[in-house]
Amino acid sequence: MIRMRRTRPTAVVATTLVTVGLLTGCAEELPTPKAEAPVAEAVVTQAQEREILDKVAGVVEKVTKQSQADDLAPRLAGPALDIRTTQLKVAAARKDSEPLTDLSMQMQQVILPSDETWPRSSYAITVQPKDLTTPVLMAFDQASARDQYKLWGWVRLLPGVTMPQFAEAELGSAAVPPDDASLKTTPTDAIKQYASVLTVDKDSKYADNFADDDLRQFFRDYGKLQVDAINKEECKGAFEVAYEPTKDPVKAVRTADGGALVMAAMISKETITAKEEGCEIGPPTKTTQALWGDADVTNVVEVNYQDMVAMYVPPKESEDQISLVGYEHVPSSVSNG
Amino acid sequence: MVQRFLAILLIIAGLGGIGYGIATATVLRESDTVVATATPSGDGTLVVTEPGVLGLVDDQVTVRATVPEGQKVTLALGSEVDVLGWVGDDPYDSVTGLSTWETLSVAPGTPPEAEQTGEESGEQPGEESADAGKPAKGPDPSGSDMWLSEVSGETTVSMRWTEEPGRVVLLAAGVGDGAEAPTLELTWPRPASTPYLWPGVLGGGFALILGVFMAIGARRGKKKATTRTSSTVRTRRTESELPRRDVFGVDGDQTEAQADGPGFPPAQPGPPAGPGSRPAGGAFPPAGEPAESGTAVFLPAARLRPGRGTPEPVAPEPEPASAWGPPAPFGGAGGAAPITPPPTPEPAPEPAAAPAASVRGLRRSRRAQQGPVAAPAGPAPYGGAPEQAPAAPAAQPAPAAQAAAAPSGRPMTRREMRLREQAQRRAATGAMPAVPASAPEPEPEPEEQQTPSSRAAAWRQTWGVTGSDDGGNR
Incomplete structure (x- = not known):
């Protein structure tokens, strides 16, 4: 009987094992979705950005060859569309391509968006163009989820400028709202103030907020050149320039130090006047001459420009001044006042 | 009956398990x-x-x-x-x-x-x-x-x-x-894994083997039962011989079985088969004995053991005779019965066709009586062992002894088993009838001769292989 007692548990164990094996074989659990936790990263990958750049560059290149400005719309928007259209017009008038900014998109750096909402903006800095002009900082914009990324604006960087640091491209950089208060001035105000500074230079009450820059120096030199030329004829020359922001939204992206890179479109008008009676002046530059057409010559030349500026706005607590990093200054029309 | 039923159940479950395991890897295999x-x-x-x-x-x-x-x-x-x-x-x-x-x-x-569109801009939903x-x-x-x-x-x-x-x-x-x-x-x-293939086959195999052994056990039990009935009488008759019966009384069984049975001719062919099957079912009685009669013998013995075992460890050595007193009642249990008869048939089977093992065992059993020193200790603790010990020499008990002997307080070590074996062999030569006393200790030979050959000999004996060793001794 002992043997019986011994075998029974064994049998029970064996039977149980077999039964359990049989049963478990029938019920394999359905997997449930295991989604990765959302992580902070750029909403546009670098690979995607590359494709976007290629698509935009393709459109730009095609349009540049064919001078069909209408075809720009699918991939250009806002100030960029306006400015490029103007450039094409001027280039057509001048019958050469010098007015056309080189927009080939070989990038040395991309600044990708981290915001999941729209509009989204990415930025990119090109390598040095073949014509040895300075690199171009471009801004791309996706207005809504069902829109494509479009070139929204660009500036030529100032020679020797140091760009602020941005977050890693993988992480993406946050957009800064136009009224962001963490900066020395809000992006919107920064543009307004800078327009004032460009217009009246040192006489602006905001002059202290801005470091001197190449653009302001350019107007000083250029104005002096024009005035001197007129004065040579003793015509009492005068030169003035007036800037104002456009209604296009200001774009800003956070830099690593908490500041922001601010880009905005402006328009400007420079007026050259020969105040002496009887003096007449014509368009000063090759481009304005091409745009001048057969208008009568008067004592006034007004040149309208489309502008784009990019500036670094330091964080509020910083002692730095707002500094220009790049601009684009494209004559769009000229008139005799 | 129950055992048999269980055995069949186990076999079926085992086959089923194997079948299922294979099926999961073939026909039931999940789609890829x-x-x-x-x-x-x-x-x-x-x-x-x-x-x-x-x-x-x-x-x-x-x-x-x-x-x-x-x-x-x-x-x-x-x-x-x-x-x-x-x-x-x-x-x-x-x-x-x-x-x-x-x-x-x-x-x-x-x-x-x-939520926003729903509440803030009422027009939008429209x-x-x-x-x-x-x-x-x-x-x-x-x-x-x-x-x-x-x-x-x-x-x-x-x-x-x-x-x-x-x-x-x-x-x-x-x-x-x-x-x-x-x-x-x-x-x-989906990697179509076959997680149940090996568990099924192995588990099933295990159950199958278990079942097969149980079935064999049941069969033996049955045979044994029949044997017992015939031997009971003799038990009574030979009661006087009881003292002679020692742990290895099984031999008696065996002998008896043989004596009993011309009807058990298959008994002889058994031994060789035994060794093979034994390792598989470690817990089972050593199969050193003839396949049929052998198995039949062990089982009852195993059942008996508890009864017999108790007296043995306690008093077996000093007073074999008195110690054997208790076994008598076992006759009633059926297990003891066969044990006694051996003496009677002894002479007959020995010279006759009795297998070597049984002969040896028989002698040993006698010897063991004379010098019960080593004999009882080892066998007592574990099932079926006592009887087999002599028949299926030392080594088989040895492993079991190591594990099971502990409770008796005098574990039968491998060495002891070997020594006893030696002693018995010597006794078998008949040169010195009194050897047993000295046998355990003075026989360092086997110990020292831990040479491969001596081991091999031990192994052969263990598994009932009748080699030149045995022959020589005999």
Whole structure:
């Protein structure tokens, strides 16, 4: 009987094992979705950005060859569309391509968006163009989820400028709202103030907020050149320039130090006047001459420009001044006042 | 009977287990792919998978979207944020997971800003419902910069996707006028593992073996029972001989069986077969004995043992005679009965056709009586061993002794077993009848001769192999 007692548990164990094996074989659990936790990263990958750049560059290149400005719309928007259209017009008038900014998109750096909402903006800095002009900082914009990324604006960087640091491209950089208060001035105000500074230079009450820059120096030199030329004829020359922001939204992206890179479109008008009676002046530059057409010559030349500026706005607590990093200054029309 | 039933049950279960294990790897083997379908429920034209659904079963997924003949359909993969952003306020179906292995669960998707649009802009819902009222014009997501991958086509399109880090989701859209949400089919490869093959086969095999042994045991038990009845008489008759019977009384059984039975001729062929089967069922009585009679003998012996065992360890050595007093009653139990008879038949079988083992055992049993020193200790503790010990020499008991002897306080070591063996062999030569006393200790030979050959000899004896060793001794 002992043997019986011994075998029974064994049998029970064996039977149980077999039964359990049989049963478990029938019920394999359905997997449930295991989604990765959302992580902070750029909403546009670098690979995607590359494709976007290629698509935009393709459109730009095609349009540049064919001078069909209408075809720009699918991939250009806002100030960029306006400015490029103007450039094409001027280039057509001048019958050469010098007015056309080189927009080939070989990038040395991309600044990708981290915001999941729209509009989204990415930025990119090109390598040095073949014509040895300075690199171009471009801004791309996706207005809504069902829109494509479009070139929204660009500036030529100032020679020797140091760009602020941005977050890693993988992480993406946050957009800064136009009224962001963490900066020395809000992006919107920064543009307004800078327009004032460009217009009246040192006489602006905001002059202290801005470091001197190449653009302001350019107007000083250029104005002096024009005035001197007129004065040579003793015509009492005068030169003035007036800037104002456009209604296009200001774009800003956070830099690593908490500041922001601010880009905005402006328009400007420079007026050259020969105040002496009887003096007449014509368009000063090759481009304005091409745009001048057969208008009568008067004592006034007004040149309208489309502008784009990019500036670094330091964080509020910083002692730095707002500094220009790049601009684009494209004559769009000229008139005799 | 119960044992037999259990044995059959075990055999069946074992065969079943093996069969099932093999079946899971063959006919029942799962498909190499999981194909699940999502049928859209809502009136939108968009279907979106939730994060993680694409990688639900495997990293590699093949997506197929089908719309009614002639319509256009687009599949796009993008990050969850991008896809839901693109979908925006449009109604859509959300694929949330598997509801069965063939079906994907679908739920109406919730627009992310449903609450806002619902309350803040009262007009918007109106507009939307107006939009919904007219035949749906499915927006086309194709061409967006945001998609990681996309494909468009008519009626049916499919794409493959290898899961990447991130919350990637699928957007399937019926496109154009009167579009409907496409039917999604996700196909994953699945490593068709056969997790039950080896457990089934091994477990089944184990149960089978167990069952087979139980069956054999049951059979032996039966035989034994018959043997017993015939031997009982003799037990009585030979009661006077009881004292002679020692632990190895089994031999008596054996002998008796042989004597009893010309009817047991198969008994002889048994021994060789024994060794083979024994290792398999360690717990079972050594099979050194003839297959039929042997097994039959052991079982009852095992049953007996408890009764007999108790007296043995206690008093066996000093007073063999008195110690054997108790066994007598066992006759009633049936087990003891066969033991006594041996003496009677002894002379007869020995010279006759009795197998070597039994002869040896017989002698030993006598000897053991004279010098019970070593004999009782080892066998007593474990089942069936006592009887076999002599018949199926030393080594077999030895392993068992190591494990089981402990309780008796005098474990029968391998060495002791060997020594005893030697002693018995010597006794068998007949040179010195009194050897037993000195046998255990003064025989260091075997110990020292831990040479391969001596081991081999021990092994041979253990497993009942009649080699030159035995022959020589005899």
